[in-house]
Amino acid sequence: MTGSRSRETAAEREKELCGHAPRGRSLCLAPSGLSGWKSSGDSGRVRRRSRSGPPAAGGLHGGESEGRGLCAQRNIQMTAAGRTGQLTAVRGPAPRRKARPVAMLLRRKLCAAVLVAAVLLLMLASQSIHRRHFLPMLMAPPITQAPPISTNFEIKPTEPPAIMKLNPPIKILAEQEEQQKEKEDNATKDQPVLYVQNQQRQCGCSGSCVSELGGSDWFRKRYDPKQEPLLAENISGVEPAALQWWLGLQRSGGDVTLEDVMSQMFQVISPPSLDTKPLRSRCRSCAVVGNSGNLRESGHGERIDSHSFVIRMNKALTRGFEKDVGNRTTHHFLYPESAVDVDGGVSLVLLPFKLRDLEWLTSALSTGHIKTTYMRVKERIQADKDKVLVVNPAFFKYVHDRWTEHHGRYPSTGMLAIVFALHVCDQVSVFGYGADREGNWHHYWEKNRHAGAFRKTGVHNADFETEIIQQLAIEGKITLHR
Structure with a gap:
């Protein structure tokens, strides 16, 4: 009976100090002046293993309200040992919130931002080079122009392709020049000489010259x-x-x-x-x-x-x-x-x-x-x-x-x-x-x-x-x- 009451008294005291927690879980409350304590199920006594110094102002001597405030400063790990129900509380350093994942996340975001900025700069540079060098070349007129397409054509039945005999280019040009010369001679034969608008001036007068036949x-x-x-x-x-x-x-x-x-x-x-x-x-x-x-x-x-x-x-x-x-x-x-x-x-x-x-x-x-x-x-x-x-x-x-x-x-x-x-x-x-x-x-x-x-x-x-x-x-x- 005495052991059972001691255990009940200890549990009630524990609830008052740190609130209820299931057995085998971590408790967040402990007097600041305790370095550790053990509870033996057989004896029902709580023994102090060590003491780091005098109890702080918020220790057990301060009452329930003070004890609850002290629970936030220490972590108590409770373990049940076997069938004896031995409860052991071991004092240890308070767990800290991990900051490493946050720092890594910030670094990743920073790297992503730098990468996006670099891509944008490369795109702007590429557009500038394209406008400066390639766009004028694309907009420049072609060196040779195709002859105008005549709309006066006749549709002829398709004939099988014939084998063409290609003459040397020099011979073709000579024949074309000779034919063109014959056409010009025939066109101008026995016809009056017409006035050419762009002919050179016939005299040195500032106005018109009588011998210039244009305009009349x-x-x-x-x-x-x-x-x-x-x-x-x-x-x-x-x-x-x-x-x-x-x-x-x-x-x-x-x-x-x-x-x-x-x-x-x-x-x-x-x-x-x-x-x-x-x-x-x-x-x-x-x-x-x-x-x-x-x-x-x-x-x-x-x-x-x-x-x-x-x-x-x-x-x-x-x-x-x-x-x-x-x-x-x-x-x-x-x-x-x-x-x-x-x-x-x-x-x-x-x-x-x-x-x-x-x-x-x-x-x-x-x-x-x-x-x-x-x-x-x-x-x-x-x-x-x-x-x-x-x-x-x-x-x-x-x-x-x-x-x-x-x-x-x-x-x-x-x-x-x-x-x-x-x-x-x-x-x-x-x-x-x-x-x-x-x-x-x-x-x-x-x-x-x-x-x-x-x-x-x-x-x-x-x-x-x-x-x-x-x-x-x-x-x-x-x-x-x-």
């Missing part, structure tokens, strides 16, 4: 750059048809031939030295001054004199009219019936309407034996023999066919002078053509405005020639001043 189909149909406006010593260059037409304009008496007349003429005058071809290093501007009454009070004198060439014609006067017509003259167009003396340094330009005119020129500059043609003419004239020029008879036919289009028997002096300027000059300005402001046709030096001298000759068509001149101005080939 009307002008290109009429202008022939191959025409030679001046007569040279060799008559072989004159077309027989044009020569025959010219000889029929005004009949001349005598049995002389054109070759004989030209041979005598070029013994008196020099061959033509005027360069009529355009040059890219030169801008030759010409003023063609007519004799119309619209020059009066025009004030064009200084503007006319500013040109490289100043072309006048027939009985044109400058003295007393300098303000309106200028005072410079470089070329003076005339024929025997309108001849006047020409100042030194001025080129006399003969318009021969008949063979007799060539004979007169030789006589007027030498012996003076020819006094008449179909009317009384000037026997002698003053002119620089080295500067005398003669218009080619074939040029008359060219102007009559291409420009005046057979209106009238032959072109007028004024029309011939303008077309001559188109072939000699790079830029052409025209003054003194047409009627005056009141519609009168007369010369600017004539006092009778109603004389109508321009309309008295029945061999010219003044109205049609006026239309041609106005159209030249519209096409931008001349500048027409009123």
Whole structure:
């Protein structure tokens, strides 16, 4: 009985100190002053094995509340020994919460974060390299382009493949070039030369050049750059048809031939030295001054004199009219019936309407034996023999066919002078053509405005020639001043 009570008393004391716990389990309560204790089932006594020192303030002497507080500071391991029910409590160090797994978990998370960051950096670097080096190569245009696909094709039945014989590449290229050349020759044969938009400039002018045929189909149909406006010593260059037409304009008496007349003429005058071809290093501007009454009070004198060439014609006067017509003259167009003396340094330009005119020129500059043609003419004239020029008879036919289009028997002096300027000059300005402001046709030096001298000759068509001149101005080939 005594042992049983002791055990019950010990168990109750244990419950008070640490709370109830099954036998064989760890107890969390023990006095802080105990180093260990044993309980023997036989004797029912509790023996102290050792003591580490005086009991702490919260020991057994402190009561139940103090004892429960001390239970959290020590661990008591209880074991039952055999059938005797011996209870042994052994003091040991309090178990600590394991921190190693937490540290390892933190390290793993840190390593994973570093690995993800490294992968992101590699991806960014790869994208940057791709954009910098490979993307421009992909976006660059191909070196060779495929020819355009034609939509005009025919569907043909499928044929069995044939065995092709390949020629050497050089031979194929040579054959293709030869075929292409034959096609071009056939296409351009017997066809007029068309204007090329990107051709080089024909003259050195800042604006357009007369000899450039672009921009005007009307002008290109009429202008022939191959025409030679001046007569040279060799008559072989004159077309027989044009020569025959010219000889029929005004009949001349005598049995002389054109070759004989030209041979005598070029013994008196020099061959033509005027360069009529355009040059890219030169801008030759010409003023063609007519004799119309619209020059009066025009004030064009200084503007006319500013040109490289100043072309006048027939009985044109400058003295007393300098303000309106200028005072410079470089070329003076005339024929025997309108001849006047020409100042030194001025080129006399003969318009021969008949063979007799060539004979007169030789006589007027030498012996003076020819006094008449179909009317009384000037026997002698003053002119620089080295500067005398003669218009080619074939040029008359060219102007009559291409420009005046057979209106009238032959072109007028004024029309011939303008077309001559188109072939000699790079830029052409025209003054003194047409009627005056009141519609009168007369010369600017004539006092009778109603004389109508321009309309008295029945061999010219003044109205049609006026239309041609106005159209030249519209096409931008001349500048027409009123």
